[in-house]
Amino acid sequence: MRVLVLGAGFGGLELSTRLSEQLGDDVEVVLIDRADGFVFGFSKLDVMFGRTTGEAVQHSYRDLLKPGVTFVQSTIRSIDPEARRVETDAGSFDGDVLVVALGADLHPDATPGLLEAGHEFYTVPGAFSGREVLERFDGGQVVVGVTSTPFKCPPAPSETALLVHDLLTRRGLRDRSQISLVMPLGRPIPPSPEASAALLEAFAERGIDWHPERIVRSLDPGRRVAVLADGDEMPFDLFLGVPVHRAPQVVQDSGLCVDGWIPVDELTLETAYADVYAVGDVTSIGTPKAGVYAERQAAVVAERIIARHRETTASSTYDGQGTCYLEFGNDRVARVEVTFRNGQAPVGEFQAPSDRLVEDKADFGSSRVRRWFGREWSNY
Ligand SMILES: Cc1cc2nc3c(=O)[nH]c(=O)nc-3n(C[C@H](O)[C@H](O)[C@H](O)COP(=O)(O)OP(=O)(O)OC[C@H]3O[C@@H](n4cnc5c(N)ncnc54)[C@H](O)[C@@H]3O)c2cc1C
Numbered sequence: 001m002r003v004l005v006l007g008a009g010f011g012g013l014e015l016s017t018r019l020s021e022q023l024g025d026d027v028e029v030v031l032i033d034r035a036d037g038f039v040f041g042f043s044k045l046d047v048m049f050g051r052t053t054g055e056a057v058q059h060s061y062r063d064l065l066k067p068g069v070t071f072v073q074s075t076i077r078s079i080d081p082e083a084r085r086v087e088t089d090a091g092s093f094d095g096d097v098l099v100v101a102l103g104a105d106l107h108p109d110a111t112p113g114l115l116e117a118g119h120e121f122y123t124v125p126g127a128f129s130g131r132e133v134l135e136r137f138d139g140g141q142v143v144v145g146v147t148s149t150p151f152k153c154p155p156a157p158s159e160t161a162l163l164v165h166d167l168l169t170r171r172g173l174r175d176r177s178q179i180s181l182v183m184p185l186g187r188p189i190p191p192s193p194e195a196s197a198a199l200l201e202a203f204a205e206r207g208i209d210w211h212p213e214r215i216v217r218s219l220d221p222g223r224r225v226a227v228l229a230d231g232d233e234m235p236f237d238l239f240l241g242v243p244v245h246r247a248p249q250v251v252q253d254s255g256l257c258v259d260g261w262i263p264v265d266e267l268t269l270e271t272a273y274a275d276v277y278a279v280g281d282v283t284s285i286g287t288p289k290a291g292v293y294a295e296r297q298a299a300v301v302a303e304r305i306i307a308r309h310r311e312t313t314a315s316s317t318y319d320g321q322g323t324c325y326l327e328f329g330n331d332r333v334a335r336v337e338v339t340f341r342n343g344q345a346p347v348g349e350f351q352a353p354s355d356r357l358v359e360d361k362a363d364f365g366s367s368r369v370r371r372w373f374g375r376e377w378s379n380y
Contacts, residue, residue: 001027001309004086004095006076008033008061010291011101011280011298013372018302020066027309029068030093032086034075037061038372040365041153041291044127045327046379049163050135054128063373076102079254081273097275097305100262101298102248104152104281104289110244111147113219118226118239121160122152130240134164139173140237143226145182145216148244152281152289155326155336157181157242158188158199162329164240165206180209180234182216182226192348195326195336202328216241245289247282259284267317269301277301285318287340292322320346325361328353333361 003019005012008031016031043057061071074090085094108120119133120126144161161181168174181203187196188210203210215229219241225233246252247261256262256271261284264270269277269285279301280294287293300318307314320340328334332353340346351357362379369377 001097001305002095003027003029003097003099003305004084004093005029005031005099005101006079006086007101007103007280007282008035008038008064008071009101009103009280009294011103011294012099013038013064013368014295015099015101015279015298015302016064016066016069017371018299019305020068022302022306023309024067027068027305028070029066030070030072030095031064032072032074032076032088032093033061034073035061036073039124040368040379041156042325042327042361042365043379044121044124045156045159045163048121048127048130048134049167050131052379054124057379059369059373059377063375065374076250079250079256081254081256081271081276084273084275097277097308099298099301100251100256100271100276100278100282101280101294102251102282103294104150104245105248106243107246108241108243111216111218111241113221114147114239114241114243117219117221117224118236118241120241120243122156122242126243133238134167137168137173137238139168139176140178141235142168142177142179142238142240143182143216143234143236144180144240145226145234146184146242147216149184149215150289151242151245153324154185154288154290155189155195155199155324157183158203159327160240161208162202162206163327165208166329178209179207180211182211182214182228182234184213184215186212189336189338189348191338191340191346192336192350194350195334195348198328198334198350198352199326206329245281251282266320267300268304268314269297269318277304287320287322288338290322290324292324293320296321325357325364326353331355331358333357335360 074088188199262278279297338348
């Protein structure tokens with residue numbers, strides 16, 4: 001059996017690792033990604049806020065040596081879900097099973113003025129160059145703003161506002177700066193009232209202005225104002241933006257999408273096509289666009305593929321659970337666990353910021369790198 005895994009991000013890496021761990025050379029896994037390495041989302045903030053270097057957070061796919069898995073670095077140009085075949089710059093590949101884990105593409109150019117007058121911090125180059133932007137900043141009005149929904153890692157803009165506060169305080173610029181956070185959500189983390197309350201308290205303590213249920217539509221480079229969807233304007237000296245997210249064009253062209261994203265069975269991650277699955281940010285499954293959800297979805301798909309290979313019945317189904325670590329400033333980390341169950345209101349459990357959770361977050365990263373890349377790594 002050959003399994004084609006499109007995308008070596010959180011979902012694709014977890015899936016390939018599980019297949020290799022359990023089936024080894026019995027199954028041929030072809031893992032395709034255009035990038036030469038993986039970067040955790042949280043590492044983007046670590047680099048932007050000067051805790052580490054861009055080089056230290058790159059996990060090269062060269063280190064991905066797993067029985068049964070062949071990594072192909074190439075851009076996927078077309079996907080035929082009916083035939084389970086893809087065309088890439090390195091030729092065409094087909095599989096008995098196809099798993100789409102291509103994530104969400106980011107489009108800073110879709111927000112007028114963002115590239116000219118603001119700075120997006122969600123792509124790898126955007127986050128890495130954000131470090132110099134912050135180093136050069138001399139104080140003034142900082143706006144952290146979201147430009148569309150859905151967006152990855154809903155807590156990340158709140159974390160960014162708190163980390164900007166710390167950085168400006170350290171540099172002696174906080175007294176002559178204002179920090180505003182513009183979010184389309186009613187609360188910082190809607191499924192967890194406790195986490196939201198703790199974040200709102202942290203914003204209030206630090207004098208960070210919170211603007212809920214609002215979204216930035218454009219920036220006016222001449223007047224240096226952010227224009228919100230309701231027409232209000234916010235002046236800025238530094239705009240840190242979350243850009244527009246879309247399913248990659250190759251996915252949109254494949255016929256797999258409905259309303260921009262791939263619909264999947266909420267329990268099995270199957271698409272409308274036989275033996276074609278999709279996991280993670282590229283889907284419209286209803287859990288947040290975050291690595292921990294992609295990873296858990298991949299585990300379910302792995303089990304189904306393993307059962308198919310062994311000609312048994314797969315018992316596990318997706319449970320909608322995910323645990324996120326939140327940078328709370330002052331070098332502390334909090335933890336929120338949120339479960340989205342079919343048709344029921346999400347349930348969230350919150351652990352307050354602590355030093356212990358800083359270590360838990362580091363373990364979260366290093367355990368993934370050990371399993372996925374077979375080497376030791378620490379994010380601090
Ligand atoms: C600032 C920030 C902080 C974050 N913090 C966290 C966090 O603390 N915890 C958490 O769980 N999540 C976090 N996230 C979100 C997380 O990074 C994503 O949700 C997660 O990576 C999604 O996994 P995925 O497998 O669906 O897609 P991805 O990990 O995005 O992987 C998709 C892969 O597909 C490849 N690809 C796309 N198109 C093509 C093509 N045409 N040809 C070949 N390859 C292609 C890409 O190169 C990429 O490697 C954060 C994100 C950001 C931006």
